[in-house]
Structures are given as structure tokens and as C-alpha cells.
Amino acid sequence: MISSRVRNRKTGLTLIELVVVLVVLIALAGLVLPRVGNMFSQANSATDASIIADMNKAISTFETRYGQAPNGWDGILTGPNGSFYPNLHPNLQTSQGTATAGGPILTTTALTDTQLASLNKAGITFLHYNNDSNNATGRPSDSGTAWAMLASGTSVASLFVPTTSTSPAWTAHGSTFPDRAFNINPFNAGATDTFVVFGVGQPCSLRGASIQDSPIVQGATPTKYYARMLAVYHIPGPTASMSDPFAAQFVGTFCPDGTCINDNLAKYNSSDAPLGTN
Numbered sequence: 001m002i003s004s005r006v007r008n009r010k011t012g013l014t015l016i017e018l019v020v021v022l023v024v025l026i027a028l029a030g031l032v033l034p035r036v037g038n039m040f041s042q043a044n045s046a047t048d049a050s051i052i053a054d055m056n057k058a059i060s061t062f063e064t065r066y067g068q069a070p071n072g073w074d075g076i077l078t079g080p081n082g083s084f085y086p087n088l089h090p091n092l093q094t095s096q097g098t099a100t101a102g103g104p105i106l107t108t109t110a111l112t113d114t115q116l117a118s119l120n121k122a123g124i125t126f127l128h129y130n131n132d133s134n135n136a137t138g139r140p141s142d143s144g145t146a147w148a149m150l151a152s153g154t155s156v157a158s159l160f161v162p163t164t165s166t167s168p169a170w171t172a173h174g175s176t177f178p179d180r181a182f183n184i185n186p187f188n189a190g191a192t193d194t195f196v197v198f199g200v201g202q203p204c205s206l207r208g209a210s211i212q213d214s215p216i217v218q219g220a221t222p223t224k225y226y227a228r229m230l231a232v233y234h235i236p237g238p239t240a241s242m243s244d245p246f247a248a249q250f251v252g253t254f255c256p257d258g259t260c261i262n263d264n265l266a267k268y269n270s271s272d273a274p275l276g277t278n
Contacts, residue, residue, distance in 0.1 A: 045267035048217055052261040055200070055229045055253045062206055068123030069250060070206040072147075074140040074199030074228065075127035076157040077108070080148045084108075084157070085130060085140060089225045091258035105177040105258055109158040109194055109238065114245045116152050118235040119196075122248035125150055128201045139226055141201035159184065159195040159232060181260030182232060182251050193237045195251060200229045217255035229253050 062070050076085050084093050084106070092106045111119070119125075126149045128141035140146065148154070159178045178184040184195060200206065220227040232251040236242065254260040 042268045042270075044219075045264040048219075048255055048259065049261045049264040049268065051217070051229070052253055052255065052264070055231075058206060059231060059250055059253070063250060066123075069233070069248065070204055071124055071126065072141070072201050072204040073124065073127055073231065074201040074204075074226075075129045075148075076106075076140065076197060076199050076226070076230075077129065077155055079129050080127075080151070080154045081110075082129070082155065085226055087139075087224065087226050089220055089257045092230075092256070105160055106157050106197060107160045108155050109196065111150065111152060111154045111156060112236075112238055112240075113152045114240050114242055115194060115196075115235045115238070116150055116154070118245040119150060119233070119248045121245065122233070124198075124233070124248060127154075127156070127198065128203070139202065139228060140199065141203055157197040159197060161185075161195065177254075177258065177260065180262050181254055184251075193240070194235050196233050196235055196248075198231050198233070199226060199256075200231065200253075217257050217259070219257040219259070220255070225256065227256050230256055 059070060076088060077083065078085060088106075109115075126147050128147045130140040130142065130146055159182075161176075161178050161184055176185065178195070182195070217227060217229075231253045233248040234251050235248045236245050252260075255264070
């Protein structure tokens with residue numbers, strides 16, 4: 001009997017041994033979990049970059065097939081002469097004429113006759129709007145009646161592009177979103193032009209009658225923010241005066257939280273991508 005009890009005690013774990021095992025397991029979890037989190041973060045970044053690339057290809061294919069840009073974009077404003085859509089992601093918004101390097105990237109532009117002609121020449125004639133500031137889930141094009149024809153003086157969202165290398169605080173090539181995403185910077189001659197921004201509207205002609213499953217970025221909450229892709233078109237600047245302006249040219253798309261394909265690829269390639277980022 002005595003030898004049996006001794007043998008039983010030796011096959012069990014003491015309290016100290018259990019504590020040691022738990023400490024080792026916790027230490028291992030601390031090493032593994034951040035890496036798993038980074039794997040998810042990198043996967044989301046890769047997905048976002050893929051979505052942007054696919055949308056760029058879809059718009060370019062549409063223009064090649066039909067000889068004009070898709071029509072029926074979302075206006076991102078509350079109306080033809082309104083302020084920013086209240087559910088636009090905060091990373092995108094800025095006050096007229098002010099911004100910080102690498103910060104908010106959108107401002108507003110009132111279309112001139114020349115700019116209007118440029119958009120119309122590309123086949124872009126109207127935008128969808130959402131006038132309900134209390135609507136927390138709807139996007140500008142969710143109501144089929146909330147649209148307006150483009151006209152001279154219509155306000156549209158546009159990229160905030162610096163006009164000088166020191167104002168506000170543009171530090172270097174690649175330091176601003178327009179530069180990283182589209183190579184638009186103060187040293188480019190095209191920086192004096194305007195780059196308008198439209199959302200991929202649900203009834204946009206890009207996919208026929210409607211877009212039921214419009215791309216949604218990982219980092220933008222569909223029920224809280226406008227969560228569709230944003231497209232950029234290059235048009236003449238506000239001071240341009242020409243009898244035959246060039247047709248608006250598609251520049252590219254970016255995610256509705258203000259990240260571009262280069263941002264997301266950089267996060268994907270980074271070994272220390274912050275947790276929770278897209």
C-alpha cells in the first residue's frame with residue numbers, strides 16, 4: 001500500500017510544476033499571437049490592394065469597350081452644392097485649402113465651364129447624392145431619385161494637391177497621398193490641374209443596371225461609413241480656358257478609408273504591420 005501511494009504521487013504534477021507549464025504556455029502565446037495578428041493584417045492589406053487593382057482594370061476595360069467613362073457615380077457630397085457626405089470616412093476629409101502632410105486628402109471644387117465640358121466629353125454627366133444627414137447606413141446612390149445633372153458651378157469632391165513644396169508641409173517626394181497613390185506632386189506639371197473624386201455608385205453603369213456587391217474596404221465599416229471604392233479623374237484646372245478641353249482621364253481608384261494600393265502593399269510587405277490595420 002505504501003509503495004502504491006508513493007507511485008501515485010510521482011505520476012501527478014505538483015503545483016509548482018503546473019505554474020511552470022502555464023508560464024511557458026503564456027510565453028509561447030505571447031510570441032505566436034502577434035505574428036498571427038500580423039498575418040491577418042497583411043492578408044487584409046493584400047485583399048485591399050487586389051480590390052483596387054481589380055476596380056482599376058474594370059473601369060479601364062469599360063472605357064476601352066464603350067469609348068467613354070462609366071456614368072452614375074456617387075457625388076460624395078450632400079447635394080450638388082453641399083458639404084461632404086456626413087458618413088464619409090474621417091481620414092478623407094479636409095477643410096478647403098488646408099491639410100497636413102500625409103493627412104486628409106479631399107477638398108471641394110466648383111466646376112467651371114471648361115471642367116464641365118471635360119467631364120461631359122468623357123461621358124460623365126450626372127452624380128448621385130444623399131441629402132439625409134441622419135441616414136447612418138445609406139450611401140449617396142441608395143435612393144434612385146437622389147441624383148442631379150452636372151452643371152457649371154456644381155461642387156464635387158477633389159484631391160487636395162499641394163501648390164508648392166513648402167505649403168502646408170510637404171516634406172519629400174512620396175510624402176502625400178496623391179503622390180503615393182497617383183504620382184501627383186508639386187513637381188509634376190499636372191499638379192496645376194484638378195483631380196475630381198467620385199464614388200462607385202450602386203446604379204453606376206460600370207456593371208450594368210446596378211452594383212449589388214460594390215467593393216468594401218476591410219477598414220471601413222459599411223454601416224457607419226461610405227464603404228465603396230473611390231475613383232479619380234483628371235480634368236483641366238480651375239483657371240484653364242480652352243475651346244476644346246481634353247476628355248476627363250481616369251487616374252485610378254483608392255479605398256474609402258483613404259488608403260491606396262501602394263499603402264496596402266507596403267503594409268503587406270512590412271513585418272511589423274500594426275495590428276488591426278487593413
